[in-house]
Amino acid sequence: MKVIDQKNGISNMLNSFRKLVNKSNKITFVGCPGFCTPFAELLAYAIRNTNKEMVFVPKLEYDKAKRIDFTEYGMQLSEYIDAIADTVVLLGGLAMPRIGVNAKDAKNLVKKIAEENCSVIGVCFMNVFKKYGWDTQIDFDYIINADMVITTYASEE
Template identity: 35%
Template sequence: MGQTKFQGVPGILRPFKEYIEKWSLPAGSEVVFYGVPGTCTPFVELLCFAIRSLPLTLIFVPYTEEEKAQKLTMVPDVGFQATNACPPKNPAVLVIMGGLAMPNMPVGADDVASLIKRWKGSGTIGVCFMHMFQKAGWLDKMHFDLLIDADISVDVTTGQ
């Protein structure tokens, strides 16, 4: 298991894109993102933007509710947006967002581990901030082929 340090938003997007590219997925292959609506979706949109040149079907699933899944489509001059219902049929890659592991979410590690098991054969990527999967104990219950764990540092200046 290798570990590499990166910086900033490109440090999240580049390893993600490289991992997806390594799969050499055929056109139309599904990359399915599972996350918290509103909290995870901006990061999902960034991840989609990183792989915009690949002919993939990109899908966002709120929590693990696949019946509510939405296709993510590139909208000119805006970026990726949810456009229409699109439940996953045969995911090539599952992307599990760390917001799911936050306290008080309606999803637990066992739910996501079952989901990963159900889509056996799919690649698995975890994307989180501030060691959320580790803190929540999820890494003991599931395996990610790629784990992107970023830190957030915030400086706020007022009165400039």
């Protein structure tokens, strides 16, 4: 895959995502519960003022798809909904070995969710899709990768 954009910061990550889903009508996020859920909600928040329908599928459990709604508390999972969409977003937590999901099964789920001409987007940290070979096993149209530098400070008392 070739680099098409490179910027720093969370707001730029959200801007990149917003551009990629500009023409989408329904977006289904697929990720592991707990770790990926808040990232799906964060990405959904970036497009909250659009008419896009948004869905979250935990792990590969198609029948547990829930709608993502904008509430007074932010983006929240609500009622069960059909996951079929014109855009599928795979979240990087799925590729972590301890989660127990393999790329082949994730690819099969994408086929089940995807409408014709579906866009497949990966969103991950620390190049996890590349690290575990998912970038060559899944037909991503785009991957948004973010790297982090963590600095923890302590008082000098």
